Amino acid sequence: PYYMANGLVDAILNQPVPTGGAAPIEALLEKRTTPAWPITFVPSLCPQCGWDMQGQSDALTLSCENCDTLWRAKGGHLAQLPCAHAADEKEIGMYMPFWRIRADVDGIALKSHADLIRTANLPRVVQPGLEQQTFYFWCPAFKLNPQRFLTCASHVTGSQPRDPLTPGPPRGRRQAVNMPLSEAVESLKLIIALFAKPRERIDEILETVTIRPRKFLLVYLPFQEGHHEFIHRKMNLAIYKNLLVHAKNL
Numbered sequence: 315p316y317y318m319a320n321g322l323v324d325a326i327l328n329q330p331v332p333t334g335g336a337a338p339i340e341a342l343l344e345k346r347t348t349p350a351w352p353i354t355f356v357p358s359l360c361p362q363c364g365w366d367m368q369g370q371s372d373a374l375t376l377s378c379e380n381c382d383t384l385w386r387a388k389g390g391h392l393a394q395l396p397c398a399h400a401a402d403e404k405e406i407g408m409y410m411p412f413w414r415i416r417a418d419v420d421g422i423a424l425k426s427h428a429d430l431i432r433t434a435n436l437p438r439v440v441q442p443g444l445e446q447q448t449f450y451f452w453c454p455a456f457k458l459n460p461q462r463f464l465t466c467a468s469h470v471t472g473s474q475p476r477d478p479l480t481p482g483p484p485r486g487r488r489q490a491v492n493m494p495l496s497e498a499v500e501s502l503k504l505i506i507a508l509f510a511k512p513r514e515r516i517d518e519i520l521e522t523v524t525i526r527p528r529k530f531l532l533v534y535l536p537f538q539e540g541h542h543e544f545i546h547r548k549m550n551l552a553i554y555k556n557l558l559v560h561a562k563n564l
């Protein structure tokens with residue numbers, strides 16, 4: 315064992331390690347804090363165009379900057395991940411990834427945006443077009459602690475973002491995708507429970523509602539960068555940077 319005190323110190327002898335400086339042990343420490351995800355990627359070539367792909371150490375995806383595609387491990391090989399992004403003319407601080415999920419919901423009416431407004435008793439007028447707008451769940455595709463994850467998911471789901479989408483990942487800074495779709499899907503019932511009014515209905519909902527996810531799309535939404543947070547003004551949503559850092563070790 316070693317520890318750092320103006321250099322590397324042998325914890326058993328309690329003496330400074332004479333040579334080498336702090337660099338090697340720092341490298342080791344960094345390695346040790348890398349979260350142990352079930353899937354680890356090695357640098358790989360794009361299955362579509364053969365270009366070198368990129369991915370952050372804790373990411374579940376690899377991206378090809380040559381043909382603008384995103385890939386994930388699936389059954390022992392790389393499969394293309396359907397994704398899109400909402401473009402923005404303003405300078406983007408960070409594109410944050412979300413799983414946009416369409417699901418069949420039984421036990422409560424949640425087919426359209428209008429259904430959501432009624433179920434959640436949102437202070438909005440049900441305009442005619444909203445009956446035809448498909449309802450989507452929106453879950454962060456990045457790690458947050460469970461409570462923040464749920465509040466963020468219900469906030470974005472409540473907003474039902476409707477910005478026009480461009481296929482493919484955005485050019486620019488992107489938050490790593492490190493929340494698996496399978497875990498996001500497990501939270502869908504809890505998201506409904508957070509919405510439902512009156513609150514007494516929560517138990518009933520958890521017991522009777524069934525949800526079958528049908529279709530998903532990874533959508534990058536543009537956030538502006540503040541000192542301590544990433545901000546989506548239209549949705550009035552702030553995601554604090556320190557929560558993203560801490561969540562890496564969840």
Ligand SMILES: [Zn+2]
Nearest residue numbers: 360363378381
């Ligand atoms: Zn490619």
